[in-house]
Amino acid sequence: KAGVTQTPRYLIKTRGQQVTLSCSPISGHRSVSWYQQTPGQGLQFLFEYFSETQRNKGNFPGRFSGRQFSNSRSEMNVSTLELGDSALYLCASSSSGALAKNIQYFGAGTRLSVL
Amino acid sequence: AQSVSQHNHHVILSEAASLELGCNYSYGGTVNLFWYVQYPGQHLQLLLKYFSGDPLVKGIKGFEAEFIKSKFSFNLRKPSVQWSDTAEYFCAVNAFTSGTYKYIFGTGTRLKVLA
Numbered sequence: 001k002a003g004v005t006q007t008p009r010y011l012i013k014t015r016g017q018q019v020t021l022s023c024s025p026i027s028g029h030r031s032v033s034w035y036q037q038t039p040g041q042g043l044q045f046l047f048e049y050f051s052e053t054q055r056n057k058g059n060f061p062g063r064f065s066g067r068q069f070s071n072s073r074s075e076m077n078v079s080t081l082e083l084g085d086s087a088l089y090l091c092a093s094s095s096s097g098a099l100a101k102n103i104q105y106f107g108a109g110t111r112l113s114v115l
Numbered sequence: 116a117q118s119v120s121q122h123n124h125h126v127i128l129s130e131a132a133s134l135e136l137g138c139n140y141s142y143g144g145t146v147n148l149f150w151y152v153q154y155p156g157q158h159l160q161l162l163l164k165y166f167s168g169d170p171l172v173k174g175i176k177g178f179e180a181e182f183i184k185s186k187f188s189f190n191l192r193k194p195s196v197q198w199s200d201t202a203e204y205f206c207a208v209n210a211f212t213s214g215t216y217k218y219i220f221g222t223g224t225r226l227k228v229l230a
Contacts, residue, residue, distance in 0.1 A: 003158070033218065040124070042205060042222035056217055090159065101147055101166050102209070104218065106159040 002027065004107035006091050012113045018079040021110045025072050025093030031055075032074040033104065034066060037088040046089075049074055078112075086114045117142045119208050121221035128196050129229050136191040136224050138206030148189040149207040150180055151220075159205070165189065176200070198230045 005024040013019050025032050033056075034046040045058035049068035068074045072093075078085055088111050092104035120139045128134060140146060150162040163174025170182040180191045189206060206221040 035220070040222060042121075043220040045218065045220075056215055092159075101164075102216075103149075103161055103164065104151075106151075108158050 004091055004093050004105055006089075006107035006110050008110060009108065010111050010113075012115065013081050014115050015081055015083060017081050018077065019081060019112060021076045021078075021089055021091075021112075023074045023076070023091030023093075023107060025074070025091075026095075026105055029093035029095050029105070030072055031094045031096060031102070032068055032072065033092045033094075034074070034076050035090040035092065036060075037090055037109070038086075043090065046076065081114045083114050086112060088112075117208065117210055117212055117217075117219055119206055119219050119221040121204075121206055121224050123224045124222070125225045125227070127227045127229065130198055131195050132228075134191070134193040134196045134200070134226070136204055136206075136226070138189045138191065138221060140187050140189070140206075140208045140210075140219075142187075142208060142210045142212075144211055147209040148180075148182060149209070150174065150178070150189075150191050151205045151207060152202050153205070153223075154202045162191070162204070196226075196228050198228050200226060201228045202226060 007022045031050045033048040035043040048056040052068045063079045066076045088109045090109045091107045094102040118141050122137045148165040151159050152162045153159045165172045165182045173179045178193050203223045203225050205223045208219050
C-alpha cells in the first residue's frame with residue numbers, strides 16, 4: 001500500500017508570491033491534516049479535511065487555505081508569502097476523521113523556502 | 116488552551132545509557148496519547164500509543180511510555196539506547212475539544228546518541 005505522497009518535495013519562492021502544495025493520502029483514508037513544522041515550534045496544526053469538508057482549523061491567518069477533492073487528495077495554498085512561512089509542511093492522513101483513536105500517517109513533507 | 120509540553124529540547128546520550136523524555140499535557144478530559152518519531156531523512160511515524168487500560172505501554176524498538184493521570188504526564192523511556200535511536204521525538208495528545216477531536220503536538224525533543 002502506497003504511503004502519503006506530498007509534492008513537490010522542495011519549493012523556493014519569493015515574498016508576495018503564492019504557493020500550492022499537494023497531498024495524496026493512503027488509499028482508503030478520508031481524513032487529511034496539514035501541519036507546519038519549524039525548529040523550536042514543533043508541529044503546528046493548520047487544518048483538517050474529511051470528506052471534502054474542513055472539520056478543524058488551527059490558528060493561522062487566512063492566507064493559509066486548503067481544500068480536499070472527492071478522491072481525498074488535498075491541496076494547501078499560501079498566498080502573499082512572508083519570510084516566516086519558510087517551513088516544512090507536513091500532510092497526514094488517517095482512516096477516519098475526528099475520532100479519538102485515529103493514528104496519523106505522515107508524508108515526507110514539502111520544504112518551502114521563502115526568499 | 117490545551118497544550119503539550121516537552122521540556123527536553125535536546126538530549127545527548129552515549130550508547131547503552133537509559134533514556135527518559137518528558138511529556139506533560141494540559142487537558143482535564145479524556146485524552147489519547149501518542150509518541151511519534153522522526154528519524155533523519157524519514158517520515159514522522161508512530162512509536163507507541165495509549166488509549167486506555169494498562170498505563171504502561173510498549174512500542175516499537177524497545178520503547179515504552181507510562182501514563183500517569185494525576186501528573187498529566189506520558190513520559191517515554193528506553194532502558195538502553197542505541198546509535199540508531201538518534202531522531203526527533205514528538206509527544207501528541209488527541210483530545211475532545213470544541214466539539215471534535217484535535218491532535219496537539221509538543222515541540223519535539225532531538226535525541227543524539229553517541230556511538
